[in-house]
Amino acid sequence: xxxxxxxxxxxxxxxxxxxxxxxxxxxxxxxxxxxxxxxxxxxxxxxxxxxxxxxxxxxxxxxxxxxxxxxxxxxxxxxxxxxxxxxxxxxxxxxxxxxxxxxxxxxxxxxxxxxxxxxxxxxxxxxxxxxxxxxxxxxxxxxxxxxxxxxxxxxxxxxxxxxxxxxxxxxxxxxxxxxxxxxxxxxxxxxxxxxxxxxxxxxxxxxxxxxxxxxxxxxxxxxxxxxxxxxxxxxxxxxxxxxxxxxxxxxxxxxxxxxxxxxxxxxxxxxxxxxxxxxxxxxxxxxxxxxxxxxxxxxxxxxxxxxxxxxxxxxxxxxxxxxxxxxxxxxxxxxxxxxxxxxxxxxxxxxxxxxxxxxxxxxxxxxxxxxxxxxxxxxxxxxxxxxxxxxxxxxxxxxxxxxxxxxxxxxxxxxxxxxxxxxxxxxxxxxxxxxxxxxxxxxxxxxxxxxxxxxxxxxxxxxxxxxxxxxxxxxxxxxxxxxxxxxxxxxxxxxxxxxxxxxxxxxxxxxxxxxxxxxxxxxxxxxxxxxxxxxxxxxxxxxxxxxxxxxxxx
Amino acid sequence: xxxxxxxxxxxxxxxxxxxxxxxxxxxxxxxxxxxxxxxxxxxxxxxxxxxxxxxxxxxxxxxxxxxxxxxxxxxxxxxx
Numbered sequence: 001x002x003x004x005x006x007x008x009x010x011x012x013x014x015x016x017x018x019x020x021x022x023x024x025x026x027x028x029x030x031x032x033x034x035x036x037x038x039x040x041x042x043x044x045x046x047x048x049x050x051x052x053x054x055x056x057x058x059x060x061x062x063x064x065x066x067x068x069x070x071x072x073x074x075x076x077x078x079x080x081x082x083x084x085x086x087x088x089x090x091x092x093x094x095x096x097x098x099x100x101x102x103x104x105x106x107x108x109x110x111x112x113x114x115x116x117x118x119x120x121x122x123x124x125x126x127x128x129x130x131x132x133x134x135x136x137x138x139x140x141x142x143x144x145x146x147x148x149x150x151x152x153x154x155x156x157x158x159x160x161x162x163x164x165x166x167x168x169x170x171x172x173x174x175x176x177x178x179x180x181x182x183x184x185x186x187x188x189x190x191x192x193x194x195x196x197x198x199x200x201x202x203x204x205x206x207x208x209x210x211x212x213x214x215x216x217x218x219x220x221x222x223x224x225x226x227x228x229x230x231x232x233x234x235x236x237x238x239x240x241x242x243x244x245x246x247x248x249x250x251x252x253x254x255x256x257x258x259x260x261x262x263x264x265x266x267x268x269x270x271x272x273x274x275x276x277x278x279x280x281x282x283x284x285x286x287x288x289x290x291x292x293x294x295x296x297x298x299x300x301x302x303x304x305x306x307x308x309x310x311x312x313x314x315x316x317x318x319x320x321x322x323x324x325x326x327x328x329x330x331x332x333x334x335x336x337x338x339x340x341x342x343x344x345x346x347x348x349x350x351x352x353x354x355x356x357x358x359x360x361x362x363x364x365x366x367x368x369x370x371x372x373x374x375x376x377x378x379x380x381x382x383x384x385x386x387x388x389x390x391x392x393x394x395x396x397x398x399x400x401x402x403x404x405x406x407x408x409x410x411x412x413x414x415x416x417x418x419x420x421x422x423x424x425x426x427x428x429x430x431x432x433x434x435x436x437x438x439x440x441x442x443x444x445x446x447x448x449x450x451x452x453x454x455x456x457x458x459x460x461x462x463x464x465x466x467x468x469x470x471x472x473x474x475x476x477x478x479x480x481x482x483x484x485x486x487x488x489x490x491x492x493x494x495x496x497x498x499x500x501x502x503x504x505x506x507x508x509x510x511x512x513x514x515x516x517x518x519x520x521x522x523x524x525x526x527x528x529x530x531x532x533x534x535x536x537x538x539x540x541x542x543x544x545x546x547x548x549x550x551x552x553x554x
Numbered sequence: 555x556x557x558x559x560x561x562x563x564x565x566x567x568x569x570x571x572x573x574x575x576x577x578x579x580x581x582x583x584x585x586x587x588x589x590x591x592x593x594x595x596x597x598x599x600x601x602x603x604x605x606x607x608x609x610x611x612x613x614x615x616x617x618x619x620x621x622x623x624x625x626x627x628x629x630x631x632x633x634x
Contacts (some may be wrong), residue, residue: 071576078576078584123579150581471573530570 235380310342316456344374
């Protein structure tokens with residue numbers, strides 16, 4: 001398997017020619033992309049990380065936090081006012097309520113829990129769940145809808161908004177396409193097998209397509225064996241309980257996805273949380289676990305498993321895999337890596353974070369991923385040693401109770417994976433991976449130069465742009481739609497209260513013109529809404545951009 | 555020309571106010587209520603300032619004048 005020349009010898013090419021002088025002056029000598037002489041946290045970067053690991057989590061100026069709280073305060077006051085009016089009958093109630101006869105019973109609906117949903121989310125609800133009427137490729141068509149009663153109900157005007165640039169779909173490699181030639185094999189399998197399986201894996205639901213797909217996934221990742229499941233969320237929530245149980249310890253990252261949290265809770269093991277991507281916190285937890293053992297009996301833990309994700313979808317940060325693997329080897333723990341967003345999206349040939357860091361897949365005990373994001377299908381897989389997968393074939397809850405993946409979807413994954421590996425005879429897969437890398441770097445660089453605050457690693461295709469104030473969430477999404485660009489904005493329950501953001505997902509199918517359109521629109525909108533909070537825009541402070549910013553907790 | 559850019563700038567400031575205080579999200583009658591409350595508060599503060607600030611300033615000025623003024627008279631009498 002040839003190593004492509006775009007990522008030469010394991011290091012990225014930064015276009016920082018004008019900064020060489022500054023760095024030489026300050027005594028920091030840059031060679032081959034690895035900055036020597038910059039040691040942070042006592043970790044000498046030269047041995048563990050083969051390329052620079054640059055992440056940004058810039059904090060906004062203090063007045064932004066103050067104004068955000070002010071905005072939420074005003075929203076809360078008006079929320080109380082509206083609730084008061086609703087309770088006293090001055091205003092029509094649109095939420096679910098019990099029948100008159102059940103008013104004296106124990107209440108079914110806790111009104112206060114939905115306070116935020118009722119009073120803030122409803123006002124800007126038109127920015128979510130927009131109905132689309134085409135494939136969610138790099139561009140899509142939206143159905144236009146209007147509301148007469150401030151977002152409680154919608155009605156369609158009948159018009160479709162055509163060719164809206166799609167910056168929200170997880171279409172990293174552009175496999176969400178309707179090109180007939182590309183989908184030829186999928187159509188054949190659809191005719192041959194039909195759409196449903198109607199049985200579980202352990203009963204009659206294992207078809208030759210599944211065996212073929214599993215062998216292909218194992219070959220793709222470079223592991224012994226793999227098992228596929230029909231649903232990505234269920235892959236986590238149904239298999240973690242099969243792997244760990246009572247008496248085991250789960251060390252889970254602060255910002256893990258709900259599926260991992262649900263799987264951990266269902267398993268009945270003890271869960272301890274370490275700060276996001278913070279290796280000191282993780283090491284401290286591991287040491288405490290080994291020294292003190294289980295809480296009351298002080299016995300050793302049956303198993304210690306570390307749950308992390310490859311790319312965290314709300315932050316855009318990449319896991320510090322080399323450090324975690326060295327920690328796990330030192331303290332004899334297991335590692336479960338959820339590569340939902342990173343498989344296909346990072347790495348020189350799209351094989352995920354394991355390849356991105358130049359490590360071997362044997363270092364990770366359980367490799368999990370989904371086919372929803374980069375492969376344009378649905379479902380998930382778990383891969384690793386043959387013993388592990390054989391165990392899961394008999395003990396996974398999903399294999400016993402859930403129907404298996406349907407054949408046309410399996411064929412879509414097979415054709416996407418073959419394209420990616422180059423087995424279909426073209427270099428299209430590699431081109432897509434490289435195009436994604438180019439698009440990601442271009443998009444992030446331009447956004448940094450414009451002065452927005454962007455979170456995350458420089459190589460991750462997930463780009464969160466911070467908006468902070470609740471009023472700007474709705475304004476941003478609506479104005480972008482007016483400019484024919486569809487974005488995803490995220491607010492309070494999914495993110496911390498002061499850090500609402502717009503999340504862009506760069507795709508290999510985006511052309512340079514599309515990205516330029518989006519960037520120009522963002523430039524205009526950033527000036528109008530005053531979103532350019534960054535104090536370190538790259539053109540003015542080049543040396544600050546070079547530092548590895550690590551979070552230290554003392 | 556200057557008036558147009560000045561008008562645009564004021565409109566932009568108004569938009570920023572709307573976004574920051576979440577009045578962009580409010581229904582018209584809520585906006586009316588919110589602006590009425592704000593303008594009332596502002597008018598009251600300005601009125602209080604208008605009534606009381608000159609009186610306070612002149613009192614403070616007299617106090618300091620008296621302090622330095624009485625010293626002046628003492629020196630004059632000694633010299634005399």
